[in-house]
Each structure stands twice: as structure tokens, then as C-alpha cells.
Amino acid sequence: MDEKYDVVVVGGGAAGLAGALALVRARRSVLVVDAGAPRNAPAGHVHNYLTREGTPPAELLAAGRAEVAGYGGEIVTGGVTAAEALDDGGFRVQLDGDRSVRARRLLVATGLVDELPDVPGLAERWGDDVLHCPYCHGWEVRDQRIGVLSTGPMTGHQALLFRQWSADVTVFLHDGPPLGADDREQLEARGVALVEGEVAALEVADDRLTGVRLRSGEVVPLQALVVAPRFTARADVLVQLGLELAEQRVGDQVLGTFVPAGPTGATAVPGVWVAGNVADLRAQVISAAASGLTAAADLNADLVAEDTRLAVAAHRARAGVVV
Numbered sequence: 001m002d003e004k005y006d007v008v009v010v011g012g013g014a015a016g017l018a019g020a021l022a023l024v025r026a027r028r029s030v031l032v033v034d035a036g037a038p039r040n041a042p043a044g045h046v047h048n049y050l051t052r053e054g055t056p057p058a059e060l061l062a063a064g065r066a067e068v069a070g071y072g073g074e075i076v077t078g079g080v081t082a083a084e085a086l087d088d089g090g091f092r093v094q095l096d097g098d099r100s101v102r103a104r105r106l107l108v109a110t111g112l113v114d115e116l117p118d119v120p121g122l123a124e125r126w127g128d129d130v131l132h133c134p135y136c137h138g139w140e141v142r143d144q145r146i147g148v149l150s151t152g153p154m155t156g157h158q159a160l161l162f163r164q165w166s167a168d169v170t171v172f173l174h175d176g177p178p179l180g181a182d183d184r185e186q187l188e189a190r191g192v193a194l195v196e197g198e199v200a201a202l203e204v205a206d207d208r209l210t211g212v213r214l215r216s217g218e219v220v221p222l223q224a225l226v227v228a229p230r231f232t233a234r235a236d237v238l239v240q241l242g243l244e245l246a247e248q249r250v251g252d253q254v255l256g257t258f259v260p261a262g263p264t265g266a267t268a269v270p271g272v273w274v275a276g277n278v279a280d281l282r283a284q285v286i287s288a289a290a291s292g293l294t295a296a297a298d299l300n301a302d303l304v305a306e307d308t309r310l311a312v313a314a315h316r317a318r319a320g321v322v323v
Contacts, residue, residue, distance in 0.1 A: 002100050002101055003031075003101045003102070004029075004101070004102045004104075005029045005030060005074075005101060006023070006028040006030065006103070006105065006303060007020075007023050007028055007029075007030050007103055007104065007106070007107055007299065007303075008030075008033065008091070008093050008101060008103035008105075008106055008107075009023075009030060009031065009032045009033070009107045010080050010093075010107070010108045010109065010110055010237055011033075011034060011035075011108060011109035011111060011276070011278075012032045012033070012036075012064075012065065012109075013038045013039070013061065013109060013111055013276060013288065014060070014061075014285045014286075014288045014289040014292065015109035015111075015275035015276025015277070015283075015288040015292035015295075016034065016109035016276070016292060017032065017064035017065065017067075017068055017289075017292070018064070018275075018288075018289040018291075018293050019107045019273075019275055019292035019293065019295050019296035019299075020068045020073050020075075020107075020292075020296070021064070021067055021071070021073070021296075022293050023107075023296045023299070023300060024068060024072055024073040025071055026296075029072075030073045030074065031073075031074045031076065031101060031103070032065075032074070032076070033076055033078060033079070033080055033095060034075065034076070034078075035078065035079045036077050038061065038111070039111045039112060039114065039277065040057045040127070040285065041057060041127075042126050042127030043057055043127040043136070043137075044056065044127070044128070045057075046060055046285050047139070048135055048136070048284060048285075048286060049285050049286045049289075050286065057285075060285070076095065078095055078096035078097065079096050080093055080094065080095060080096075081096060082094040082240060083106070083237045083240050084240070084241070085241060085242075085269070085271070086102070089270070089271060089306075090103060090104045090105075091103045091105075091106055091241075091271065091272075104271070104303060104306075105271050105273070105299050105303060106241075106271060106273065107273045107274075107292075107295055107296065107299060108237055108238055108259075108272065108273070108274050108275075108278060109275045109276045109288075110233075110237065110238075110278050111234055111276055111277045111278055112233050112234060112256065112258075112277040112278060113231075113234060114126070114132075114229035114230075114231065115229055115230040115231075115232055116227060116229050117149060117151050117174075117227055117228075117229075119149070119200075119202065120200070120201040121201050121202035121203075121204060122227065125202060125204070125209055125225070129141070129208065129209040129224045130202075130209070130226075130227060131224060131226050132226060132228060133284070134158075134161045134164065135284065136284065138161075138162065138164065138165040139165065141162075141166065142165045142166060143165075143166050143167075143168075144168070144223035144224055145166075145168045145170070145222050145223045145224070146162050146165075146166050146168065146169050146222070146223070146224045146226060147169075147170050147171075147172055147212060147222045147224070147225045147226065148169065148170070148172065148226040149172050149174050149176075149199060149226065149227045149228075150171055150173050150174045150175075150176030150177075150179075151174060151175060151227070152176060152228045152250075153176075153177060153250040153253040153255075154228050154250065154255070155176050155179065155228070156171075156179060156183035156187060158226055158228065159171050159187055159192050159226075160192070162226055163190050163191075163192060167191060169190075169191075169192045170192070170193040170194075170195055170220065170222070171187065171192055171193070171194050171195065172195045172197075172199050172212065172214075172220075173194060173195065173197070174198050174199050177253070179194075195214070195220060197214045197218075198214065198215045199212045199214060199215075200213050200215045202225065203219055208223075209222060209223060209224065209225060210222070210223075228255075229256075230255065230256050231248070231255060231257070231277070232256055232257050233256070233257050233258050233259055233277070233278045233279075233281075234278060235257070235259050235278060238259050238269075238272070238278070241269050242268075243259055243268060243269055243272070245257040245258065245259060246259070255281065258277075258279055259274050259278055259279050260279070261273070261274045261279045263294075264298035265279065265291060265294060265295030265298065265299075266295075266298060271302075273295040273296075273298065273299050274295070275291040275294070275295040276288035276292060279291070
């Protein structure tokens, strides 16, 4: 027989654990299924998380798991291979290792994948001195030589943001779309340099980024490189349940994909909520956690309503009330 839970949470990052914590404190039976591959694993520290500034990501997740388990939540390491809606309104969830469980509701917080530009040496520096978010890493690279690799429509925006943290910012036009006259004027006004030509590789010495090498052979010294990944939602489970991905666009350029949901995380499939980066490409750790809490509260209210409907039906049956 399948084990039964009020809620199965798919994904055990900040969003999933925050949702699970609220649900177990609401006295719901909760199973968290976590594949153990958080998006921010390459980063050394979590930033802008009030009272947890500078905490290593793994340490933050370990503390979250302990809190969920302390209230009776169950956490398993592994993936979800399949999910299906059942006639009774619940769900069957197939886990790695042929374990199958049932859930009255699902909270999916599987996050996203950062698809990086294809430049030799870049992926190995990701989360260290190859960056994308100024609010996550800007302070750590303040006053350094910062390069911005142009691959999409956000180049000017990224360069102007990082200009807040350093006066030495260079845009490498690489293979990005041509900059408009307004962008060029703004960058010039802020003292941002522009370099023509494609970047062929990163230069690294003593495990530190020292520059980029252009296809011409020229090496430009750098201490940090800003890139614009394509953000792809990890949404296999949600697609199996009938949801479709939407594209986040700027003009004709696709920045990434996400699963549309309402303000509380409720999706178009009854009984399924989403939280974190799978639904919001811009969410940082603290906002992902907040969305998990918001989804959990709405999900629990939905279960309370169902519990009440069932109780009323049973009460009427005992009283012999015919409706």
C-alpha cells in the first residue's frame, strides 16, 4: 500500500523547506523529497538573508532540514520520477528506488537550472568569480576589475548595476545583440568600457580569475566576470501533471522559462502549488523561502476547507440529513 501524506513537497531548497516547516507546524503530515542538488551549491555563502548573512548554503539547508524534522516532517534524499493525479483528487508520486507515495496536495519547489554561456573555463568558476547577480555577489567584488559578457538583451542593465559596486567595469560585446544608441551613451556616461570581439577563454592563475582572452589573442585583465545565464525551470514533474512552461522574454530574447502561478503559488492544476525559482526566475534565497511559506499557508487553507466539507458530509450522514 502506498504511504499517505497530506502534502508531498518536491524539492528541499529554501522554498520547499520553508513550506514544509509551515505545514508540519500546522500539524500536517509532510514528506519532503530532495534530490540534493541546490542551484546555489557552487556559491560559498548566502547573502541578503536577514540574520543568516554569509551562511554557507549547505549549512542553511541542514538547519532547515533539522527544523522540519524536529516538528515531525519526513525528508528523503532522491528524485521524483513520476507524478499523476488520482480520481479522488489526490496524487500518486513515484520516487527513486520504486517507492510510491500518495499525497492530498503537492508543493513543487524544484528550482531552476542556470544554463551558462559556452566559453571554456567559465563553468568551473561559476559562483566564485563568475557571477550574475549584483545583490548576491556585488559587495564581494566591490572596487575590482569587473567584466560583463554580452550574450543577451540585459547587458546594459547588468553593466550599469555592477557599476554601483566598481568604477572599473568593461563590457565584452562577445556574441550579444548590438547595443542601441541609448545603451552606449549611458555606458559611456558612467565610464564603462566596451570591447569588441568574442571571448575565447578565461585566464586563471592560483585558482583565481585573472582575465579573459579574446579570439584575437589579446588578454584583458579581470577579477570578476558577469554573465547572463538562461534560466530553465526544473519542471518535469509539473509538465507530467499537465502544466505548461511559460517564457520570460525581453523583446525577442528568451531569458528563461517558468511555471505560471497565482500570487500564492496555486497553479492551474487543482491541488498543485509551486514556490521559489520554478515559478519566479528572480527569486533570491530569502524571497524563495517567503514564497514557500505563502504557498504553504494557502495550501493548508485549502486542506482545511476540504476537511470541513468532509466533516459536514459525515455529520449530515450521522444525522440522517438528506441533501
